[in-house]
Amino acid sequence: MDLQFMTSLGLIIASFALYIGIAIYNRAKQTSDFYVASRGVPPVWNGMAIAGDWMSAASFIGMAGTVMILGYDGLAYIMGWTGGYLLLTFLLAPQLRKYGRYTVPEFIGDRFDSHTARLIAAIGTMIISFVYIIGQLSGAGVVLGRLFEIPSAVGTIIGVVIITIYATFGGMKGITWTQVAQYLVLIVAYLIPVIFMSLQITSNPLPWMSYGEVVSKMGEIDRDLGISEFFAPFASSDKTQFIALMFCLMAGTAALPHVIVRFYTVSTMKAARWSGAWALLFICLLYLSAPAYAAFSRFILLTQVAGRPFTDLPAWTESWIDTGRLKLADLNNDGILQWNEIQISNDIVVMATPEIAELGVFVIGLVAAGAMAAALSTAGGLLIAISSSFAHDIYYRLLNPQASERKRLLVARISIAVATVVAGIVALDPPGVITQIVAWAFSLAAATFFPVLFLGVWWKRCNAQGAIAGMISGMLVSGSYIIAARYFDFSLFGIIDTGAGLFGAPVCLLVTYVVSKMTPPPAQRLQEEVMDLRYPEQMTFKDGEVWMDEPSK
Amino acid sequence: MKKIDKAVADAYFNKRVRNIVVYLTLWFIVSFGVVMFAQPLSNFTVNGMPFHYFMGAQGSLIVFIILLFVNAIQSDKIDKEFGIDEDENERLSSGKSIDH
Numbered sequence: 001m002d003l004q005f006m007t008s009l010g011l012i013i014a015s016f017a018l019y020i021g022i023a024i025y026n027r028a029k030q031t032s033d034f035y036v037a038s039r040g041v042p043p044v045w046n047g048m049a050i051a052g053d054w055m056s057a058a059s060f061i062g063m064a065g066t067v068m069i070l071g072y073d074g075l076a077y078i079m080g081w082t083g084g085y086l087l088l089t090f091l092l093a094p095q096l097r098k099y100g101r102y103t104v105p106e107f108i109g110d111r112f113d114s115h116t117a118r119l120i121a122a123i124g125t126m127i128i129s130f131v132y133i134i135g136q137l138s139g140a141g142v143v144l145g146r147l148f149e150i151p152s153a154v155g156t157i158i159g160v161v162i163i164t165i166y167a168t169f170g171g172m173k174g175i176t177w178t179q180v181a182q183y184l185v186l187i188v189a190y191l192i193p194v195i196f197m198s199l200q201i202t203s204n205p206l207p208w209m210s211y212g213e214v215v216s217k218m219g220e221i222d223r224d225l226g227i228s229e230f231f232a233p234f235a236s237s238d239k240t241q242f243i244a245l246m247f248c249l250m251a252g253t254a255a256l257p258h259v260i261v262r263f264y265t266v267s268t269m270k271a272a273r274w275s276g277a278w279a280l281l282f283i284c285l286l287y288l289s290a291p292a293y294a295a296f297s298r299f300i301l302l303t304q305v306a307g308r309p310f311t312d313l314p315a316w317t318e319s320w321i322d323t324g325r326l327k328l329a330d331l332n333n334d335g336i337l338q339w340n341e342i343q344i345s346n347d348i349v350v351m352a353t354p355e356i357a358e359l360g361v362f363v364i365g366l367v368a369a370g371a372m373a374a375a376l377s378t379a380g381g382l383l384i385a386i387s388s389s390f391a392h393d394i395y396y397r398l399l400n401p402q403a404s405e406r407k408r409l410l411v412a413r414i415s416i417a418v419a420t421v422v423a424g425i426v427a428l429d430p431p432g433v434i435t436q437i438v439a440w441a442f443s444l445a446a447a448t449f450f451p452v453l454f455l456g457v458w459w460k461r462c463n464a465q466g467a468i469a470g471m472i473s474g475m476l477v478s479g480s481y482i483i484a485a486r487y488f489d490f491s492l493f494g495i496i497d498t499g500a501g502l503f504g505a506p507v508c509l510l511v512t513y514v515v516s517k518m519t520p521p522p523a524q525r526l527q528e529e530v531m532d533l534r535y536p537e538q539m540t541f542k543d544g545e546v547w548m549d550e551p552s553k
Numbered sequence: 554m555k556k557i558d559k560a561v562a563d564a565y566f567n568k569r570v571r572n573i574v575v576y577l578t579l580w581f582i583v584s585f586g587v588v589m590f591a592q593p594l595s596n597f598t599v600n601g602m603p604f605h606y607f608m609g610a611q612g613s614l615i616v617f618i619i620l621l622f623v624n625a626i627q628s629d630k631i632d633k634e635f636g637i638d639e640d641e642n643e644r645l646s647s648g649k650s651i652d653h
Binding site: 067075076078079083090097098100208211216234242246247250267268269273281535536537540545547 | 554555556557558559561562565566569573576577580584585588589591592595598599600601602603605606607609610611613614615617618620621622624625628629632636637638639641642643645646
C-alpha cells in the first residue's frame, strides 16, 4: 500500500463517483421530460460525447505505444481513425439522422423492409461489438494489473466485474453527459504528461510544436545504432498493408454501430454535420498528441534507460516486469542493457511513460484514471449496442413482439452481463495487442456494414436480397481472412490480419450491387423514403414531387 | 405544404453532392495520396519532421478537421440559399428520434 497505489486508486474511485453521480442526476431530471422525444443535445457537447464514446483503451493506452514501436507505420492508425469521420459525416450521419431509427439493425431492417436483414445486421453488430470489447477489457487489465502489481489477467477479471456492474446499472440512461465527463477526464489525463515531458526534454510547453526536433534527433541515434530510422516509411510492414489498414479503420469508423447511435441524439441533419466536426476536433486533441507521446518516450528509453547496467535499472522497470508486459534480458551477457534487449509491449507505453519520465505520483494516478475512463466509456457504448441488438432487434422485434417493457429490460441486462463475462474470458489471454484486436472489429464493420449503409442511403434501387447477400459475404471474407492471416500465416499482397477489410468491403459492395440488380426493385414506398434523404427535413419527397413545409408561425 | 419545383430540389442536392465530391477528393489526396508517395516526399522537412511523417502525424489530421468545418459552414449556406429554416427542421424532426 504505497503512496502511488493510494493516489491512483483514489483518483480512479473519485472519477467513477463523478460518472455515477452524473448518471443519477440526469436520470432524475429526465423522468419529467421523458416523452419529449427529441433530445436536442447541442452539437458541441454531442461532439464531446462522441469523442468520449469513441476513444477507447486502444486510443488511450495502445496508440502511442503502437507508434513508438512501429514508427511511421503506426501512423496508419492515426490517419485511419480520424479520416473515417469524413466518410461518416459526409456520407452517412445526416441521412441516417433524417431516417430517424435508433440502431443500425433497425435502420437496415426498416430500410430494406426485411426481418432477415434485421437479424443479420443484429448478429453483425453483436460480433463487431464483442470483438471490440475484448480490447477494452484487456486494456482495463493492463491498468489494474499495474495498479495492484498483479498479472494483467487478474486485472482483467477485476475490470470485468467493475464494467458489468457499471454498465448494467449505470449505463442505460443519461449516458451522453457521463461520456462528456469521461472525455474531459481522459483528455486532461493524456495531455498533462505529454506537456510535462515536452517541457522536460525540449523546454517548450507545446509538444505539438516541439517533438519534431526529437523525431529528427532520433533518426540520427538510430543511424548510429545501425537500426532503421524511426520515421522511415514501411520499415515494419508493407505499403499495401499500411493502405489496407488505413482504409479499414476509416470505413470501419463510418460503420461502427455504437458510434452511429450517437448521431441520433442531436436534433437535425444540420446538427449531425456540426457534431461530426466538433467530434473530430476533440478527438484530434488526443490523436495529435499520441505521436508526441511516442517520440518522447522512445527518446527517453533510447537515451536514459538503454546503456545502463542491469544492476542500476530504475525502479519502475520492476513493477512492469511483474505484469508480464515488459521483458529485459541480457542477451549478450555484458551486464549492460542494450536497446535491442528491451522488449516493451505496445500496451504499456502510455501507462509506463509518466513513471519513466519521473512525473510524480499524481500524474501517474491521473493517467490510470484516464485510461479507465477510456476503457469504461467505450465499453459502456459497446455493451448498449450489444444489448439493444439482442433485446430490441432480435428479442422484441423478431421473437416476442408482445414482450413487456420490464421483460425487455431484463433481457437487455442479462445480455450485457453475458457479453461482458464471455469477452472477459477471451481477454484473459488476449489474442493480440489492444490496437490489433480493435482493428479486427473495424475490419469487420468496414466489410459488413459500410457498403450496405452507403448504398442503402444513396441508391434507391438497393434491395433486401442485395443487402443480405452483401453483409454475409463481407463478414465471411473479412472474418476468414483474419483467422487465416492470424493463425495460418496466410497473406495476399503483404496484407496481414488487421487489413482484412480491404478484401471484405469491396466484395460486400459488389455482391450488394449485383444481387440487387438481379432481383426485383424494392417497393415504391421504400424508394421514395431513400429519395427523401437527399433533402433537409423541411423538404419531403412524395409521389415524385418535392414538398416544402411552411414555417407554422 | 407547398409544392416546389423538382429542378430547385435537384439543384439543392447537386450542390451538396458536388461539395462532398470535392471534400472527399482532398481527403483522399492528403491521406492515401501522401502514403503512396511517402518515400519521395520524405526528402523535405516540415515542423522538424520529414514531410511524410508530418502528414501522418499532424498535417492530414488538420486538413480533416478543416474539411469538416468547411462542410458544416458551406452546407448551412446552401440551406439558407434555398430558404431552409432550421427551427422548422427541428420541429419536424422531433418525435423521430428515440430517447436513450
